[in-house]
Amino acid sequence: MRRSVERVTDQNIRELRSQMEEVLFESGSITEHLRHVARDADYCLLLSDATGIVVQGYADTSASREMAEEGLATGSRWSESAIGTNGIGTCIVSRRPVTVAGHAHYNHTLKGFTCTAAPIFAPDGSVMAVLDFSGRSVANSSECSFAQHIVRQAAQSISTALFRKCHQNSCIVALSREPEAMPLALNALVATDETGRLLGATQDALSFLGVAELADLGGLHIQDLWRIALDELKPLSSHNVRLSGTDGSNFYVTTFLPKKKTRSSSAPSGKAQQKARSNFKSEPLELDRVAGSDPKMRRNVELCRKLLDRDIPLLLLGETGVGKDTFARAIHLESNRSQKPYVAVNCAAIPDTLLASELFGYAPGTFTGGLKAGRVGKIAASNGGTLFLDEIGDMPIDLQAHLLRVLEEREVSPLGASAPIPVDVRIISATHRELPQLVEAGRFRRDLYYRIKGAQVNISPLRERSDIAELVQRVIEDEQGAEGAEIRIAPEVHDLFASYRWPGNIRELRNVMRWILSVHSDPVITLDHLPEELLARPENPQRGRVHLASDAASEPPADATLEHACERIEREKIIDALTVTKWCITAAAADLGISRATLHRKIRKYEILSPNQKV
Incomplete structure (x- = not known):
């Protein structure tokens, strides 16, 4: 035929x-x-x-x-x-x-x-x-x-x-023939509710269950299959236990219980599953989610949407960690190139000697020890789609001329190749450097600067955004799925987040929240849950605080009330404890007989700064 x-x-x-x-x-x-x-x-x-x-x-x-x-x-x-x-x-x-x-x-x-x-x-x-x-x-x-x-x-x-995503609110039983297998890497999985009723199984798990199709599991419980109740496996969560199948063969199971799951929610409702799927599909990539509700970021989005499908290069400016890659990816996803490749290259992370071959590729036989068939460069790999050049300010000056030729002639010449390859690529560049200064210093080509600066977007640092609370909640929901909606942030934590300088910007915020959510399981995040280094670092140097070294020398006014005098004594006690413990918050709080959260509140109340914090 x-x-x-x-x-x-x-x-x-x-x-x-x-x-x-x-x-x-x-x-x-x-x-x-x-x-x-x-x-x-x-x-x-x-x-x-x-x-x-x-x-x-x-x-x-x-x-x-x-x-x-x-x-x-x-x-x-x-x-x-x-x-x-x-x-x-x-x-x-x-x-x-x-x-x-x-x-x-x-x-x-x-x-x-x-x-x-x-x-x-x-x-x-x-x-x-x-x-x-x-x-x-x-x-x-x-x-x-x-x-x-x-x-x-x-x-x-x-x-x-x-399967794991669908059953994220269920108990997961991982199955293996090997006692030392890594449970998180296993493909043979069974999902149950908290009574042990089977909700589903992967294809690899069917042989362990002694059935040919999932339909054969309807109404069965763990105890029907292995003569052991799920409650007997729960205390062994994250540790495997040997069981015997109906055919007499031995295998090993590891049970994982859902996080923060209560007895009353053993089987997720249809609405809960729908919400979980909605959260799953709404990763923070689209421009609306990237911008949040911050007015300046919303204006950036309006500008980018006007230029989405125009042949105009974009230059994203912002500090390290503000989310330039995420912003560029969101632009790509909303453009008519969304089904084509999105290729990101960090010009500062690749050695100068390798960046040329990484960007432009090379022909077969160009290098001793290179791939026999040659290599497709990032520019050619992004053909039809978007090429994101992060930290373009760090690109070597000799490569800038080659990139300019690609932008002007719309073709790329792999190293060692005899003929160029036509390419259709949308270029989005980004940097945290001051490119005009680099141009004046002769470290960045003036013609390339004006070529990539078709439109310029300044992405705000986190400390200047008005929607930090919204971003925090979004990070929680991204990390925890549907369960994230149940987690709350204490007002004092919101206050600290709003005043903290966030030198690492959104990247630092995401890492802080990941640490908190991994280490603590309480429904309300308080100051006690924050990492020590976040609490010990300065917030805003323009807030008019007084340096610790001058605190002890200050005298109360002659007409100070009893309340003021008590506060002064309390302040001095706190300063003494912090000095003795070398600003170990946990030790100082223990010496004072108060909690870490209370100590942090009083440090802010009395505007106490450590000696190594700049005014």
């Missing part, structure tokens, strides 16, 4: 991507890793929906792009009914990983391909997507085995991540 590969319309693709938003998001980091593998092997990487339509295809080399033109591309239809035996279609029907090579394809036009595909399962056990690795047909069985292994592992990881 000979039949060309059918393609669906762009509108169909957009609709399918919208329906598959969850799996596309969850598979993002995994497919990005697979793209590197596919690039080195001249393979195409495809992700299809449950009907066999490719919703996302990657072809990052000239050889793979040729295959994409022959049908291995976004929008192609690979169901068995449409094209006969093939990797994706046969995988959907068989519900298992398959490799279809050469003449095994029913359609003779595909005999030049070897296609390896693996199913991605939804939490309910249905096939919701297929991951496919396709290349030219070869007789090398080891190459086929490698493709089978990597695609199967990737599909399993995505399926497991989707």
